[in-house]
Each structure stands twice: as structure tokens, then as C-alpha cells.
Amino acid sequence: MRGSITLEELTVSFNGVRVLHGIDLAIGPGETLGLVGESGSGKSVTWLAALGLLPPKAKVSGRVMLNDRNLLDMPDSKLTGIRGGRIAMIFQDPVSALNPMLTVKRQIGETLALHRGLSGAAIKAEAKRLLDLVGIPDAERRLNAYPHEFSGGQNQRVMIAMALAGQPDLLVADEPTTALDVTIQAQILDLLALTQRETGMALVLISHDLGVVSQVCDRVAVMYAGRIVEEAPVERLFEHPAHPYSQGLMGSLPAIDGPRRRLTAIGGTVPDASSLPAGCSFAPRCAFAETQCHEQIPLLAGIGRDHSVACLVSEAQPSAAIRYSRQKEQRIEA
Amino acid sequence: MKMSSLKAIGFRAVRSLVTLLLCVTLVFVILRAAGDPSEELLPPETPPDIRQEYRVQWGLDRPIVVQYLNFLSRVARGDLGESFASDLPATELVMRAIPKTILLGGSAFLLATLIGMSLGVTAALRHGTAVDRSLIAAAVLGYSMPVFFLGILLILVFALQLRVLPSSGSSSPVHLILPTITLALPLAGRVARFARTATLEVMGKPFIRTARAKGLGQLAVILGHALPNAMVPLLMFFGIEIGLILSGAVVTETIFAWPGLGRLLVDSVNMRDLPVVQAVILMITLIIVLSNLFVDILHALLDPKVSLARTLGGAG
Ligand SMILES: Nc1ncnc2c1ncn2[C@@H]1O[C@H](COP(=O)(O)OP(=O)(O)O)[C@@H](O)[C@H]1O
Numbered sequence: 001m002r003g004s005i006t007l008e009e010l011t012v013s014f015n016g017v018r019v020l021h022g023i024d025l026a027i028g029p030g031e032t033l034g035l036v037g038e039s040g041s042g043k044s045v046t047w048l049a050a051l052g053l054l055p056p057k058a059k060v061s062g063r064v065m066l067n068d069r070n071l072l073d074m075p076d077s078k079l080t081g082i083r084g085g086r087i088a089m090i091f092q093d094p095v096s097a098l099n100p101m102l103t104v105k106r107q108i109g110e111t112l113a114l115h116r117g118l119s120g121a122a123i124k125a126e127a128k129r130l131l132d133l134v135g136i137p138d139a140e141r142r143l144n145a146y147p148h149e150f151s152g153g154q155n156q157r158v159m160i161a162m163a164l165a166g167q168p169d170l171l172v173a174d175e176p177t178t179a180l181d182v183t184i185q186a187q188i189l190d191l192l193a194l195t196q197r198e199t200g201m202a203l204v205l206i207s208h209d210l211g212v213v214s215q216v217c218d219r220v221a222v223m224y225a226g227r228i229v230e231e232a233p234v235e236r237l238f239e240h241p242a243h244p245y246s247q248g249l250m251g252s253l254p255a256i257d258g259p260r261r262r263l264t265a266i267g268g269t270v271p272d273a274s275s276l277p278a279g280c281s282f283a284p285r286c287a288f289a290e291t292q293c294h295e296q297i298p299l300l301a302g303i304g305r306d307h308s309v310a311c312l313v314s315e316a317q318p319s320a321a322i323r324y325s326r327q328k329e330q331r332i333e334a
Numbered sequence: 335m336k337m338s339s340l341k342a343i344g345f346r347a348v349r350s351l352v353t354l355l356l357c358v359t360l361v362f363v364i365l366r367a368a369g370d371p372s373e374e375l376l377p378p379e380t381p382p383d384i385r386q387e388y389r390v391q392w393g394l395d396r397p398i399v400v401q402y403l404n405f406l407s408r409v410a411r412g413d414l415g416e417s418f419a420s421d422l423p424a425t426e427l428v429m430r431a432i433p434k435t436i437l438l439g440g441s442a443f444l445l446a447t448l449i450g451m452s453l454g455v456t457a458a459l460r461h462g463t464a465v466d467r468s469l470i471a472a473a474v475l476g477y478s479m480p481v482f483f484l485g486i487l488l489i490l491v492f493a494l495q496l497r498v499l500p501s502s503g504s505s506s507p508v509h510l511i512l513p514t515i516t517l518a519l520p521l522a523g524r525v526a527r528f529a530r531t532a533t534l535e536v537m538g539k540p541f542i543r544t545a546r547a548k549g550l551g552q553l554a555v556i557l558g559h560a561l562p563n564a565m566v567p568l569l570m571f572f573g574i575e576i577g578l579i580l581s582g583a584v585v586t587e588t589i590f591a592w593p594g595l596g597r598l599l600v601d602s603v604n605m606r607d608l609p610v611v612q613a614v615i616l617m618i619t620l621i622i623v624l625s626n627l628f629v630d631i632l633h634a635l636l637d638p639k640v641s642l643a644r645t646l647g648g649a650g
Pocket residue numbers: 014019037038039040041042043044045046055273
């Protein structure tokens with residue numbers, strides 16, 4: 001039974017400062033969604049909030065729907081069945097994300113015991129199979145090793161094995177390759193894509209690197225300052241980025257085989273969450289900004305098949321001309 | 335057990351031996367530096383011929399190196415001379431006092447760990463709330479209270495005012511209560527403060543979030559993931575605390591007339607009973623070195639990352 005997961009108007013504040021301003025996002029069964037944006041745009045907080053993993057001081061509102069149930073209304077005792085079982089999450093730095101005092105068998109075994117009811121020899125056999133699956137050589141012997149005995153890339157493979165152990169419907173991978181060497185990054189992305197295809201689970205890949213996301217994902221959501229500013233199929237986004245920020249991201253993408261850079265090619269920096277501009281959060285950095293941009297917050301609205309954008313100025317969007325002419329035609333017909 | 339932990343344990347055992355040897359040497363040097371030991375070790379009214387006999391008997395007329403080696407071999411055999419207050423061998427007096435101190439120190443340690451750990455962990459889990467703040471205040475009050483003050487306060491309240499508990503002696507288990515509390519409360523304050531910090535630190539680690547993300551409940555996360563990581567710093571902390579407990583025991587035993595090592599030390603210093611003073615000091619050294627070795631061995635067994643390189647480079 002695989003359901004889709006929908007975030008509705010998800011809002012998060014820390015100490016009265018709103019860092020997430022109503023996120024709407026849907027992931028269907030088996031889908032791959034990329035979430036991109038500069039560091040601090042709220043990508044991690046979105047999914048930590050969805051799984052109830054933020055510290056208690058975080059105020060979370062909205063809905064996280066899975067099979068008609070709102071995860072945000074669930075008591076922690078119920079949520080534990082979802083975490084790791086229906087929705088698994090892996091993190092940026094695999095070395096610190098694994099417990100240094102416990103063997104990998106124990107750490108993978110915990111998930112197997114919790115969500116698959118395995119015990120004893122069955123845990124050992126399945127943990128070994130999972131380590132084989134994620135490409136850890138000599139898995140049988142390595143079961144009793146500790147995280148510090150593995151390399152960074154191998155630790156991320158162990159994290160992936162641990163996530164797969166619960167046979168989740170959705171795997172959220174939060175910057176899974178950011179802490180790794182470039183050559184290892186490609187291997188881990190391949191592994192994620194491969195296991196995603198083999199298990200049929202849905203995948204949310206969080207990255208500040210549009211290049212990484214485009215390698216694996218069907219659909220991309222671009223985040224800026226706690227909002228989704230554009231959402232589109234990956235080819236569409238590459239060909240017709242509609243939001244000036246997305247266009248900036250494209251512009252900062254290096255040639256296919258060139259070195260990958262951080263998303264800093266757009267002038268200026270992300271505004272601080274505690275002092276956002278009154279209108280569009282991107283306005284201070286936007287080349288197309290008009291008076292209304294400083295007064296009115298743009299809402300995410302559809303501009304074509306599976307394509308939505310949050311921008312007030314149509315001239316800012318290269319594809320806008322096409323959209324407007326189509327609307328005119330419709331009006332003439334009517 | 336892994337080879338690396340065996341090596342680390344071996345290294346630490348050797349280091350403990352060296353520490354012991356250094357302490358014994360220090361005692362020897364201090365005793366000799368203070369002048370002719372026969373002046374110190376024998377009562378002033380001893381006749382000169384007996385004094386000379388004593389010097390020959392204990393080899394005090396021989397070269398200093400020979401004396402040193404003799405001293406070492408006597409210490410190794412547990413022969414530290416006779417108390418001139420009681421004519422009993424100094425080691426025997428020490429052996430009689432040790433169980434009492436271990437009983438008092440051990441129960442204070444258990445009580446302090448029980449109170450300190452539960453309060454410290456509770457405070458950490460309620461970080462920043464009123465519960466946290468009042469527990470911190472209680473802990474500060476606990477560890478900043480001088481032992482003698484606390485002891486006298488308890489005697490005033492429970493022995494003199496309420497008359498429910500005895501204030502001195504060791505004839506029944508009830509006699510253990512007041513000295514245990516006196517010794518335990520300041521330690522409990524330090525344990526609580528340490529446990530709070532250690533818990534806060536470990537609960538903020540990324541692997542705790544991973545453990546929660548895989549669906550473990552709060553208790554399983556604390557016991558299965560946080561505690562194993564807090565164990566090592568906690569062990570180190572307890573290793574240091576053992577010395578503090580022993581020094582607290584000196585005061586506590588004196589206040590409550592508890593016949594342990596601390597009281598024996600104070601009494602024999604008052605009576606200038608040097609063989610006993612020397613024996614007590616060497617015994618306290620032995621206890622501290624052995625318990626630290628025990629802590630080190632536990633550390634090597636618990637921490638998968640312990641290796642010889644770390645041992646050589648690490649503190650402790
Ligand atoms: N535990 C926290 N306490 C306070 N603020 C936080 C916390 N976690 C994240 N934030 C804030 O939330 C915003 C979004 O952070 P995050 O989701 O981690 O960004 P991203 O993952 O996109 O780099 C940032 O402004 C960050 O400072």
C-alpha cells in the first residue's frame with residue numbers, strides 16, 4: 001500500500017521568526033522530486049518538520065498528509081511507526097549521522113527490528129544483504145565494524161542501507177553527497193537512483209546543487225527564503241526557467257563537464273529570516289523588480305502543464321510571452 | 335576484545351605502576367628530606383643506644399640508594415613499621431580502616447550517582463524550562479556547600495533537634511546515614527551538573543536525530559544511543575571524582591567519628607604517628623591509582639575508538 005505524501009501550507013517558526021512560509025508540495029508513489037535552493041532557504045527544515053524531528057522550540061503548522069492522516073496531529077508514539085517505516089531520511093554528513101559507539105549491524109538491525117519485526121539471525125542475514133545491495137565489499141565481516149572504520153562514502157552507503165531496511169514508501173535524502181568527494185558523489189547518486197528504481201519508493205533529493213538534482217529527479221521545486229518559488233519537470237525548468245531566481249541558478253550552472261560551484265553566482269545574499277523584505281523576498285536581488293514587487297508577496301500559480309511560479313512580473317519570464325499569447329487566443333475563441 | 339584495546343590496557347597498567355613508583359619515591363624523598371627519620375619515627379624520649387639499634391635495624395646507617403631500595407622492597411611487602419601510638423603494624427591499622435572508608439565512600443558514590451544522574455538527565459531533557467533552572471540551582475547549592483558545614487548542619491538537625499539519627503560512630507547501619515548524605519550531596523551536585531552538560535551535548539548530536547528518524551521512541555534513543563556516548567566522558571569524570579570522595583571522606587569521617595582511613599590519617603597526624611601517616615598516604619595513592627586503572631580498562635572496553643595512539647596522546 002503506497003500512498004502519496006502531501007505537504008499543505010507547512011509553516012515553521014523559531015522563537016517567533018518564521019522561516020517557512022506555507023509550503024505546498026506533493027510527492028506521488030515512486031516519484032523523484034528535487035528540492036533546490038541556497039543554504040538557509042528552508043529545505044531541511046521542511047522535511048524535519050514533516051517528520052516531527054525539529055526541536056520542541058519550533059512552532060509547526062499546516063498539514064502533512066499521508067493516506068488521509070495528518071502526521072502533524074499524530075502523537076509521537078504513532079509517528080515512530082511512520083518514521084523509518086513509511087518515510088525514511090538520510091542526512092548530509094554520514095560520519096556524524098551514524099552513532100560512533102554502535103556497530104553498523106546494530107544500527108541497521110534496529111530499523112529491521114522496528115519496522116520489519118525481524119530478530120536474531122534474520123537481522124544478521126538481512127543486514128548483510130542490505131550492505132551487499134549498497135555496495136559495501138566483504139559485507140559479512142564488515143557487519144561488526146564501527147562507523148569510524150568506514151570511509152565517508154561507505155558511511156553514506158551504510159546510511160542508505162539503514163534507510164532501505166525499513167522498506168519506506170519515501171526516502172528523503174538531505175544533501176546526501178555534499179560532504180563527500182566529487183568522485184564519490186557520483187557513485188552515491190547512482191546508488192540512490194538505482195535503489196529508487198529497484199524498490200519503487202519515492203525519492204526527495206535535497207540539494208543546493210541544481211546539477212545534482214537534475215541527474216536523478218523528474219521534477220524540481222526551487223526554494224527561496226522559506227517559500228517554493230518555482231516548480232516544474234526537470235527538462236522544463238532547464239529550458240524555460242520562469243522565476244528570475246531559477247534563471248540565476250541556471251546561469252550559475254557550469255558547463256556539463258566543468259567544475260561544480262555553489263549557488264553564489266547571483267549577486268547579493270539570502271535575506272535574513274527575521275528581516276524579510278515586505279514584498280517578494282527576492283526583490284532586493286532581482287533585476288526585473290518593479291514597484292509592486294516591494295509591496296506584494298507573489299503566490300505560486302500555474303503557468304502551464306505541471307509548471308508553477310511565484311513572480312509578479314510577467315516580463316521577467318521568457319516563457320511568459322507564449323503563455324500570454326495562448327490566453328489571448330482563448331479569449332478570442334470565447 | 336580487540337588487539338588495540340588489549341594494548342591500550344597494557345600500556346595503562348604500566349603507566350599506573352610508574353605512577354605508584356613515583357608516589358612511593360616522593361614519600362621516601364619527603365621523609366628523608368625532613369632529616370634523620372629516626373628522629374621523626376621514634377618518640378623523643380628514646381635512649382641513644384636504642385635509637386642506634388633502630389637505625390641499624392632499618393638500615394638508616396647505609397647509603398641513600400640502598401635505603402631507597404630497601405624502602406621500596408618494604409613497601410612492596412607491606413611492611414611500613416609499627417604505630418607508636420598502639421604498637422600495631424601500621425599496615426594492620428590501615429587494613430582495619432579501609433573497609434569502613436570503602437563502605438562510606440561506596441554508598442556515598444552510589445547515592446550521589448543515583449540522585450545526580452536522574453536530576454542531571456531530567457534537567458537536560460527539560461532544557462531551558464523552570465524545572466531545568468531549579469535543578470541547576472539545587473546542584474550549585476549542593477556542590478558549593480562545604481562538607482564540614484553540611485555535616486554539622488545535619489548533626490544539628492537530625493541528631494540534636496529531631497534526635498532520629500546518631501551523630502557519631504559506626505556500630506550499626508543507621509550510623510552510616512548521616513556521613514553518607516554529607517559526603518554524597520556535594521558529589522551529587524557535581525554529578526548532576528556534569529550529567530546535564532553531557533546529556534545536552536550528546537542529545538544535540540546528528541546521530542540522535544538519525545536515531546529518531548528511524549522511528550525509535552524517546553526512551554530507546556536515550557538508553558540505546560545517548561547513554562553509550564555519554565559513558566566515556568562520565569567514566570573519566572568518575573575517575574577524577576574518586577580522589578575528591580577520598581578527600582571529602584577525611585573531613586566527613588572526622589566529623590562523624592567514622593573509623594575509616596580519613597579519621598586514621600587525621601588522628602595519626604595529630605599524634606605525629608609517622609609510620610601510620612605514611613601507610614595511609616601510600617594506601618590512598620594505591621586506591622586512586624587502581625581505581626583510575628579500572629576506569630581506563632572500562633574505557634578501553636567500552637569505546638570502539640580506543641587505540642594505543644589515542645592512549646599515548648590522550649589525557650587521563
Ligand atoms: N534548530 C534551529 N533553530 C533556529 N533556527 C533554525 C534551526 N534550524 C534551522 N533554522 C533556520 O531555518 C532556516 C532554514 O534552515 P534550513 O532548512 O536548514 O536551510 P537549508 O536546509 O535550505 O540550508 C535558516 O534560516 C536557519 O537558520
